[in-house]
Amino acid sequence: MVLQPEPQGTRTTVEYIANQENLEAFARRAASSSVLAIDTEFLREKTYYANLCLLQLATDTEVAVVDPFAVDDLKVLVPLLEDPAIMKLFHAAGQDLEILYRELGVLPSPVFDTQVAATLLGHTQQIGYGPLVHSLCGVNLKKSDSFTDWSRRPLSSSQLDYAADDVIYLPKMYRIMCERLEAKGRLSWLDNDFAALCDPSNYVSDAATRFKRLKRVGQLSRRQLSAAREVACWRELMAQERDLPRKWVLTDEQVVEACRRESRTIDDLFMVRGVRERLCTRDARAVVAALVRGLDAPPEQWPELDKSLKSEPNVDAELDLMEALVRLRAKENDIAMQTLASHGELARVARGYRDDIDVLKGWRRTIIGEELLDLLAGKISLSLGPEGLVVTRTGE
Known part of the structure; x- marks a missing residue:
């Protein structure tokens, strides 16, 4: 520059x-x-x-x-x-x-x-x-x-x-x-x-992966996720074609509820509140076809959301310590804490991920990344002193 x-x-x-x-x-x-x-x-x-x-x-x-x-x-x-x-x-x-x-x-x-x-x-x-x-x-x-x-x-x-x-x-x-x-x-x-x-x-919007961003999508089973993938894709393409906000086609809540009910007919679909008023008969048929296509897909084609916090090890204690250390180094270096290391990245590091994580790259690794790894490895301890957080190197 x-x-x-x-x-x-x-x-x-x-x-x-x-x-x-x-x-x-x-x-x-x-x-x-x-x-x-x-x-x-x-x-x-x-x-x-x-x-x-x-x-x-x-x-x-x-x-x-x-x-x-x-x-x-x-x-x-x-x-x-x-x-x-x-x-x-x-x-x-x-x-x-x-x-x-x-x-x-x-x-x-x-x-x-x-x-x-x-x-x-x-x-x-x-x-x-x-x-x-x-x-x-x-x-x-x-x-x-x-x-x-x-x-x-x-x-x-x-x-x-x-x-x-x-x-x-x-x-x-x-x-x-x-x-x-x-x-x-x-x-x-x-x-x-x-x-x-x-x-x-x-x-560039990827219609095929839009289902991952549906509100409350985590409530669905993998089979229902398969239906959600099809319906959310249809909704995205229709919103683009008609240049309308996607929620004007169907709301996230309506998509998720239709998939949770595993609707297979227009009558089933119209049981979801507000859908009858939003969809014409042609669109309703298209949504039902998408639902059936997703529900009947073979299990090996069912999508899976990224691993949720519930299915991975609880790392609350590690995160508390890591965030305290990041907050200290951010203040010392006059850098916004979230720019130095986001909560999501810290959670990934705490769970053992090491690839494609910004806090473990370049200047961020120099300022805090290596220290975070040492903290998780027990090479660093944190304590409170008269002036705040104290970082101490332990015997390796």
């Missing part, structure tokens, strides 16, 4: 772009910038896919608030997103990257996420954009349009100001954070985390 010097004597200008000519002109100017801050405004309450309503872009010297409803082709921005010499800046990049990937067919690279980077500088894991701007830039952002209808036109001046604020401070924050990370020797620590954000597999 190469830190570019901040341009001197420049002033940021804001432009509302509502035609293709101005968008292309901005893209040409931005091609010479070392950074490109990106944010999106969208709606998805009534759709499966997010409906992009506004795209905000910023260099060191200008902000472009792009109206996707008014321009002909956003793909003029693709060369900027793929240019390795331009660092793409985000705050909490996940949904923005998902939208860009769907709209443009590419993922930006390289990227820098200020929310992720903040966790190595003493901030909480989910710090919001506003508090981070205040912390680093000393600016209090207005919140008046945080829950506005971005699809309505014309946009008000307050909406445009709010949208511009979402990117205008990112270049400055990026440079401040890079300087502080470099001073701590941590500038490269997040390279793998940022590279992972650019992995397309993160933004």
